[in-house]
Amino acid sequence: MDFVHPYLKLCQHAKERPNAPAFEARRIRNVVYDQFQEVSWASALKAVQQYSNYLRHQNLKSGDRIAIMGKNQVDWVLLDFAIMAAGFVSVPLYPQSSEEDIRYILNEAKVKLVFSDTPVENVLVPTVLFSDLEVQSEKYGNQDFVPSPRPADEIATIIYTSGTTGTPKGVVFSSRAIQLSVEAAIKVIRMDDRDRMLSYLPLSHVAERCLCEFGALYAGARVYFLEQIEKLPKVLPLVRPTIFFAVPRVWEMICIKLHRELESSSSALVHWLSRSPRFLQRYILGRIIPKKLGLQDSRWLVSGAAKLSPETAKDLSGFGLDIREAYGLTETFGVSTFNWMNPIKQGSVGKPFPGVKLKLGEDGEVCLKSDFLFLSYYKQEKNTNAVLKNAWFHTGDIGKLDRRGRLSITDRKKDIFKISSGKYVAPLPIEAKLRNHPSIQEILVTGDERPYCVAIVALQNSEVSVKELEVLLDRVNSHLPPHEKVHSLACTFKPWTVAGGELTPTLKLKRRFILKQYQDKIQELYLKRSKIEFLDEPIVEKIKSAHSGVQ
Numbered sequence: 001m002d003f004v005h006p007y008l009k010l011c012q013h014a015k016e017r018p019n020a021p022a023f024e025a026r027r028i029r030n031v032v033y034d035q036f037q038e039v040s041w042a043s044a045l046k047a048v049q050q051y052s053n054y055l056r057h058q059n060l061k062s063g064d065r066i067a068i069m070g071k072n073q074v075d076w077v078l079l080d081f082a083i084m085a086a087g088f089v090s091v092p093l094y095p096q097s098s099e100e101d102i103r104y105i106l107n108e109a110k111v112k113l114v115f116s117d118t119p120v121e122n123v124l125v126p127t128v129l130f131s132d133l134e135v136q137s138e139k140y141g142n143q144d145f146v147p148s149p150r151p152a153d154e155i156a157t158i159i160y161t162s163g164t165t166g167t168p169k170g171v172v173f174s175s176r177a178i179q180l181s182v183e184a185a186i187k188v189i190r191m192d193d194r195d196r197m198l199s200y201l202p203l204s205h206v207a208e209r210c211l212c213e214f215g216a217l218y219a220g221a222r223v224y225f226l227e228q229i230e231k232l233p234k235v236l237p238l239v240r241p242t243i244f245f246a247v248p249r250v251w252e253m254i255c256i257k258l259h260r261e262l263e264s265s266s267s268a269l270v271h272w273l274s275r276s277p278r279f280l281q282r283y284i285l286g287r288i289i290p291k292k293l294g295l296q297d298s299r300w301l302v303s304g305a306a307k308l309s310p311e312t313a314k315d316l317s318g319f320g321l322d323i324r325e326a327y328g329l330t331e332t333f334g335v336s337t338f339n340w341m342n343p344i345k346q347g348s349v350g351k352p353f354p355g356v357k358l359k360l361g362e363d364g365e366v367c368l369k370s371d372f373l374f375l376s377y378y379k380q381e382k383n384t385n386a387v388l389k390n391a392w393f394h395t396g397d398i399g400k401l402d403r404r405g406r407l408s409i410t411d412r413k414k415d416i417f418k419i420s421s422g423k424y425v426a427p428l429p430i431e432a433k434l435r436n437h438p439s440i441q442e443i444l445v446t447g448d449e450r451p452y453c454v455a456i457v458a459l460q461n462s463e464v465s466v467k468e469l470e471v472l473l474d475r476v477n478s479h480l481p482p483h484e485k486v487h488s489l490a491c492t493f494k495p496w497t498v499a500g501g502e503l504t505p506t507l508k509l510k511r512r513f514i515l516k517q518y519q520d521k522i523q524e525l526y527l528k529r530s531k532i533e534f535l536d537e538p539i540v541e542k543i544k545s546a547h548s549g550v551q
Contacts, residue, residue: 051082054137092204162504170378236294286320
């Protein structure tokens with residue numbers, strides 16, 4: 001495949017279909033609109049050239065690092081293209097990142113300039129607000145622009161991991177690897193200029209950059225930008241995406257919402273459906289629910305970034321939403337395997353994308369090889385050599401293959417622990433089963449070097465009863481071998497959030513942080529041996545009184 005730099009691909013679209021919409025958003029630079037406004041390919045190219053010229057007058061040299069930290073917006077993507085076109089290196093940052101992580105990344109990457117929605121506190125790096133970008137760059141808009149991108153196989157961007165186990169690692173990619181990865185994805189999902197996608201997850205996450213930034217660029221697809229995920233239910237029916245990607249937590253929230261609406265409905269149709277065979281329920285709901293959500297045009301409904309519980313996938317299938325799981329890591333630019341085959345095997349992440357080789361290590365570790373793997377972890381040679389061995393990337397994920405070569409991910413190698421009997425426990429599948437309950441926001445199962453497993457639970461329903469949680473625990477335990485059974489739940493009504501430190505910006509558990517935060521409570525679980533324990537004192541009496549009426 002011939003190499004085409006992202007900037008040259010943008011030039012191609014601007015030449016061949018200058019007036020076709022590349023992006024749509026309700027905020028274009030500093031103007032907010034009631035309806036989505038189009039940005040054509042020609043306008044996008046002009047803005048990229050203007051921003052590139054502006055960057056060249058900021059006392060920067062080729063290869064200097066420029067950080068981008070902002071909400072999902074057109075200028076985020078255009079600025080990234082401009083950085084690459086002018087020969088600089090982009091370093092995306094999560095808007096929800098802690099001050100500590102921001103300072104660490106800016107220092108390690110030697111960032112020279114930051115673009116942000118808001119002022120960045122307590123850093124020495126010059127910051128330009130997105131709201132000022134258009135005005136500051138305006139005088140460079142009519143200057144001639146000659147691109148000077150970095151060589152295809154040299155560093156083009158550094159994507160920092162969300163830091164589930166500690167300090168974020170900078171994952172280095174070349175522009176050639178970016179093209180090869182998204183072209184592999186485009187080939188399988190057959191993305192083209194008729195497709196519509198909605199960008200609402202952080203653009204600093206590799207999945208969003210793969211699909212909504214570079215995937216859309218190389219395929220010529222249209223991208224709509226949503227700055228607030230809370231508005232997703234209202235915006236989806238307006239966009240009607242043909243490809244929709246969501247993390248498992250979003251799918252779980254959709255599933256819970258649908259169940260609650262059906263349970264509270266008094267319509268004759270819902271009453272009749274409740275007594276109908278499952279195939280008939282699925283047939284009818286499959287014609288109502290997708291349209292209600294705005295997903296009736298979606299050719300692909302995709303889940304990724306974490307494991308989707310089989311129970312959630314099955315429930316959504318009953319609503320006519322067939323979710324296909326994808327498996328990718330930051331180090332593979334999000335492109336590894338995809339469950340594109342029919343019939344869909346729930347719980348599987350499918351087969352490798354074209355150009356990806358897959359094998360399992362002796363311990364079941366998933367190993368991947370392709371021409372678009374990351375170059376290295378930035379300034380971390382030891383960590384790079386630990387995972388890149390003979391051109392194979394050792395992912396740290398544990399998986400298994402079925403007879404058709406379809407992969408299922410069972411756990412993270414570093415998350416597996418051993419109880420005192422010597423038996424190993426993989427917590428992720430257990431957590432997925434327990435988290436399927438609508439009252440549970442998140443859950444962490446632990447038991448390393450302990451006699452049995454216990455769990456810390458973040459609840460999202462103050463009306464949940466002890467009896468309800470006991471029934472859930474008994475039901476899940478009935479399907480687990482003895483050494484994996486969870487003996488106690490320690491429940492908190494304190495939400496686990498990115499700001500609180502329990503979750504990464506991609507909504508994954510920060511296990512080390514949570515275990516340290518609750519270490520005393522975990523110890524108490526083993527001493528008290530109670531089945532359900534509530535950690536929030538103000539809530540305890542309310543729960544106990546609710547429980548006393550359940551006999």
